[in-house]
Amino acid sequence: MAAHIFEPRLDESRVDYNSLQPIKAQYLATGGVFVLHDKPTELFPGVWVTGPVPRPNPERNWTPGLSLVTAGGRVEDNLPEDSALVFNTDHGIVILTGCGHAGIVNIAEYARAIVGEKPLLAVVGGLHLYAASDQTIAWTAAKLRAYGLENLLAAHCTGIEATYRLRELTGLTRKTAVVSAVGSSFTLGHGIDPRMLAQ
Secondary structure (H helix, E strand, O other), rough: OOOOHHHHOOOOOOOOOHHHHHHHHHHHOOOOOOOOOOOEEEEEOOEEOOOOOOOOEEEEOOOOOOOEEEEOOOEOOOOOOOEEEEEOOEEEEEHHHOOOOOOOHHHHHHHHHHOOOOEEEEEEEEEOOOOOOOOHHHHHHHHHOOOOOOOEEEEHOOHHHHHHHHHHHHHHOOOOEEEEEOEEEEEEEEEEEEOOOOO
16 A cells, blocks of 8 residues: 555545545554555566556546645645556556556556556556546547557446447457456456456
């Protein structure tokens, strides 16, 4: 996990929307330990956690309205701790996101910087594009297509319409670009198992 995950997320009235504080206390009370990753770390051979993802591209994949308190005052909460898992396989890179607040293009570029410029075998998880404009989705799709995206298992905050647009614009099919559901999965050598949702 990254350092800012437990920071207060304040609205305009200074109400804290970070629900992780009570969980932190409960977890620590059981003897649990949190390990901070502020840079890419190989957790297991070929399995990396990115740590906070640099944001050279202007992706704004977070919900506005909350702020963080910094030494310089309050700043917009863009979820600076957003991280992803990267699996470096012989067939390409698999990226597992939570909500992709750093932006899937930023995440993909960072993954390729960490493990090498291999094609994107699969992106699995949330991309936080449910409210994105057609222009943003088209730009995202063009980048993912250029990186060789082969499979997309898009979850929750990606949005159904955004997933369908990404499918169309990346040249994927209903077997290789699917709205994720409970139990759906991606397996090396087999691809996406969407369960009954996309049959």
